[in-house]
Amino acid sequence: MMTLSLSKDTIQVLKEQDVVFLKNRIKETAVKIKMGLVNQTRLLTAASELVRNMMRYADGGVCIIEVVSSGRVNGVRLTFSDRGPGIPDIQAAMRDGFSTGKSLGLGLPGTKRLVNEFDIKSKVGQGTVVTILKWANG
Amino acid sequence: MDKIPILRMGAFLLVTIQVDLYDRLALNLEADLVQMVNKTSAKGVLIDISAVSIVDSFMGRIIGNIASMSKILDAETVVVGMQPAVAITLIELGLPLKGVHTALDMEKGMKLLKSMIDETEEDADEDQTHDDFIAE
Numbered sequence: 001m002m003t004l005s006l007s008k009d010t011i012q013v014l015k016e017q018d019v020v021f022l023k024n025r026i027k028e029t030a031v032k033i034k035m036g037l038v039n040q041t042r043l044l045t046a047a048s049e050l051v052r053n054m055m056r057y058a059d060g061g062v063c064i065i066e067v068v069s070s071g072r073v074n075g076v077r078l079t080f081s082d083r084g085p086g087i088p089d090i091q092a093a094m095r096d097g098f099s100t101g102k103s104l105g106l107g108l109p110g111t112k113r114l115v116n117e118f119d120i121k122s123k124v125g126q127g128t129v130v131t132i133l134k135w136a137n138g
Numbered sequence: 139m140d141k142i143p144i145l146r147m148g149a150f151l152l153v154t155i156q157v158d159l160y161d162r163l164a165l166n167l168e169a170d171l172v173q174m175v176n177k178t179s180a181k182g183v184l185i186d187i188s189a190v191s192i193v194d195s196f197m198g199r200i201i202g203n204i205a206s207m208s209k210i211l212d213a214e215t216v217v218v219g220m221q222p223a224v225a226i227t228l229i230e231l232g233l234p235l236k237g238v239h240t241a242l243d244m245e246k247g248m249k250l251l252k253s254m255i256d257e258t259e260e261d262a263d264e265d266q267t268h269d270d271f272i273a274e
């Protein structure tokens with residue numbers, strides 16, 4: 001599907017206060033495009049997982065918040081990129097229960113279930129980029 | 139340091155979370171609650187999350203930790219007022235809130251706790267030797 005980017009906002013995330021600021025901005029953006037409440041909750045929960053990964057495994061990074069349009073509907077696209085260690089085995093990392101952080105290993109697979117589009121790219125020694133998209137409705 | 143107040147009501151501890159928790163606040167709450175359960179020999183913990191709009195895996199894990207540690211200290215945990223959108227999201231995320239009971243509101247949560255405690259007390263009647271140690 002062709003999607004058009006209508007607005008773009010880049011936010012640095014290095015400290016816990018940045019995380020709060022980022023979540024507020026994402027929320028504002030979702031409200032602005034009249035995203036349904038359950039979808040807002042899904043998007044924010046997904047963002048919360050990804051920003052936590054970025055902080056925990058890569059000491060922070062950058063999130064780009066975009067309003068996108070497919071012509072008929074609008075959505076929010078979030079791109080989380082970091083220059084951390086990267087993920088050696090993405091397939092493994094995407095499995096429920098896989099964690100190198102002694103955690104539940106739910107963040108990545110759970111996030112994928114919460115959004116409409118999910119993309120992850122990672123290079124060991126270079127970093128990780130995760131992009132998610134949630135339409136306002138559906 | 140920011141803290142979430144914990145109220146004591148008889149054998150229960152009540153916590154109302156009024157803001158979306160950031161990680162440090164949630165970790166503090168976990169530590170404080172477990173300490174309070176231990177100190178007061180509370181039988182139940184009620185956590186009102188009706189004002190919480192996001193529960194991610196981290197928050198979910200904290201709630202689960204509170205429940206399982208309280209259980210070890212012989213207290214039950216009930217989470218009340220979870221927003222429907224949060225409940226849906228938690229299921230899709232795949233988070234098992236193990237050992238956590240839920241109720242629609244404080245009143246129902248209180249009732250649930252009381253009924254659970256009555257049950258365990260009936261069980262305990264058969265062996266009363268421990269009760270003296272618990273009494274303050």
Ligand SMILES: Nc1ncnc2c1ncn2[C@@H]1O[C@H](COP(=O)(O)OP(=O)(O)OP(=O)(O)O)[C@@H](O)[C@H]1O
Binds near residue numbers: 107
């Ligand atoms: N930005 C990142 N940089 C490097 N490694 C990452 C990054 N994000 C995730 N990973 C790796 O992928 C694994 C799976 O991530 P996921 O978020 O699914 O689980 P988790 O963070 O370990 O646990 P949870 O999110 O449930 O607390 C992590 O344990 C980590 O090894």
Ligand SMILES: [Mg+2]
Binds near residue numbers: 049052053106107108
């Ligand atoms: Mg994670």
